[in-house]
Amino acid sequence: MSADYVGTALEYAKAVTRGDVIACKWVRLACKRHLNDLKAAKKRGAKFYFDEDAGNKVCQFLSLMPHTKGKWARQRELIVLQPWQCFAFCVLFGWKQSKDGRRRFRKAYFAVPRKNGKSIIGSGIGLYMFAADGEFGAEVYSGATTERQAWEVFRPAKQMLERTPELRDAFGAEVWAKALVNPEDGSRFEPVIGKPGDGSSPSCAIVDEYHEHDTSDLVDTMETGMGSREQPLMLMITTAGFNIAGPCFDQESDAKKMLEGVLDNDELFVLIYTIDDSDKWDDPASLYKANPNMGVSVDIDFLLSQQRQAVQSASKQTRFKTKHLNIWCSAKAAWLNLLEWDKCTDRTLRPEQFKGDKCYLTLDLAHRSDVCVIMLMFVKEIAGKQHFYLFGSYYLPENAIENDTKNCSAYRKWVIEGFLQQHDGAEIDFDLIEEDTLAMIAEYGPEEVVFDPYRAAQLEQRLTKQGINAVELGQTVKNLSLPMKEFESAVKAGRVHHDGNPVLTWMASNVVAKLDAKDNIYPRKEKPEQKIDGIVAGIMGVARAMSGETNEILQGFVDI
Structure with a gap:
């Protein structure tokens, strides 16, 4: 008697929504989506239905696969799916379109910390799509920007097939040096570096560690080639990364909006394991929430050790957060906490709402390759504290956009x-x-x-001639240290407010703080392509707002 994987998946979803299984917001929403869809499927004229046999089939297939790494591979054990994996596979493959019975989900985004069985997700699904999906002439690609990364998914799949001769015989599959093939119908599974060749028609494309991609070219090319397939699958698997301007961060942002109901996308399946905004990253309980395979493929003592080291060494914190808690942190020594910055977002804000309020306009005029910024910063006093409202305008010449290989894709999009x-x-x-x-x-x-x-002398002269109060503020440690500390404090306290402009968020993620012997700090960037001009302009505005506040206090003493 075969296992009831669909039942395990259903119980997992219910346990998560009840709170019996500790999970982050995004996993709770994914489980709630599935349960709501099951209710909707019972109604007449439902757009989708759940095929239990299809969900069980993929899990049964994966449970016949051998482990390829670690102690289980040494003992020649077969894969035992955990409840969260049953949920992922059953939902992804079980939902069908009522009109024609084809699979509902054409794209899947999995974000999980390291060592949580990503090879089973990527390699196992790839092997299933190659051998058991029923697609004639299937083309499965493990795509990446480097050969090493492309083989991270393909190699375990190749090893699984090599160690399962009965599977090879059943499906007529052959193991070649750099491909898995079925001569009978021409199906193939192979690693691809860069874009697949002309004429390729992927039935399944797997992109591992999507956060390492600077552009969406590979994903776009794969999806474009899927046009002739009836039920293709674009599978993205990743941990969090550092490139906020990259396509992976955009994809995750859209995925979260879909789960929240802001975006409508019935063909996207999303499962993101991380911690919630209110969780403390140094709390051992956070490890269990972010790592669904804790105690299985993830060694508990190892993660606790990594957490202790991160607590004791600031230089290790960012890497720990990204790789083991799946938190986007951008710059590897980032100054601002991105979660705290995101909490300052209010997309309903418009500068017109602040007409008549105290305002500073800051100019950061760049050379050819940097971004020029005009920053409007409104200041309000609430409960005795200054609140800063930022609205930036950003400028770049065409040549700078086209010549920046790292940021070109993001620039074009913006x-x-x-x-x-x-x-x-x-x-x-x-x-x-x-x-x-x-x-x-x-x-x-x-x-x-x-x-x-x-670069502002000429503009200053023109402004001064028109009677405009233009104030020179050089970007020095003396001028920026104290306001930079105030800016950071204001972000932590929720006293900075911005409209969610992705350019400013990207710049916020790139700022690192240079500390000198006297505990002064100064905004820097780790690499030339990591622009920070918008945040520098905001800090300059805060500097003048602090100066104005000090002058008002001194004037009060004079009046007394």
Whole structure:
């Protein structure tokens, strides 16, 4: 009698939603989605139905596969699926379209910390799609930017097939040096570095560690090639990473919006294991929430040791958070906590709402490859504390966008979405920046226009001639240390507010703090392509707001 994998998956979903199984918000929402879909499927005219046989079939297949690593492989044991894995596979393969019986989910995004059985997800599903999905002439690709990464998924699948001769015989499969093939119908499973060749028609594409990709080119190419397939699967498996401007972070953001009901995408399956915003990363309980295979493929003592080391060494914290708690941290020595920054987001904010409030306009004028910034910062006093509201405009010349291999894809996307203004040619259009600056000054009447003297002398003269209060603020440790500390404190306390502009969020994730012997700090970036100009402009605004607050206090003493 075969195991009831669908029943295990259902019980897991119920246990998570009841709180009997500790899980983060995103896992709870994924489980709730499945349970709600089961209720909806009972109604007449339902768009989807759940095929229990299809869910059980894939789990039965995977349970016949041998382990390829560690003590289980040494003992020649077969894979034993955990309840969370039963849930993942049954839901992904069990849901069908009512109109034609084809699979519902065409794309899947799995985000899990390291050592939580990702090879079973990638290699196992790839092998199933190659051998047992019933797709004639199946084409399964393990795609990556490097050969090493492409083989991380393909190698275990190859080993599984090599160690299961009965499977090879049953499906007529052959194991080649760099491919698995079925000569009878031409099916194949192989690693691909970069884009697949012309004429490829993937039935399944697997991208492992998507966070390492600088662009979405590989995923886009794979999806485009799936047009002739009836029920293809685009599978993305990853841990969190450091590149907030990359395609993986965008994909995860969209996935979370889908789970929250903000975006509608019936064809996307999402499972993200991490911790919640309110959880403490140094609490051992967080390890169990983020690591569903804790005590199975993830050694408890090892993770506790890694956590203790991260608590004792600040240099190890970011890596621990990304790799073992699945938290996006961006810069490897990031200054701002990205979760705290995200809490400051309010997408309903518009600068027009603050007309008449105290305002500072900050200019950070860059050279050819950096981003020019005009930052409007409104200041309100709430409960005796200053709150800062940031609205940035960002500018780059076309040549700088096209020549930046790391950020080009993100820049193009932001230009299309209206978050970044692109100038023609190789030079910043300072006439346009001046025009926009003057328009903002006329509309919002800032207390001061704050600028770094670098490349701003001509603009300062023009502003001064028009009677505008222009204040020079050099980007030095002396000028920025205290306001940088205030900016950080304000973020932690929720006193910084921004409209969710992805350019500013990316810049926030890139800032690292350089500390000197006197505990002064200064904003820096680890690599040239990691721009921070918007945050620097915000810090400059905070500097002037703090100066203004001090002057008001001193004036109060004078009046007394």
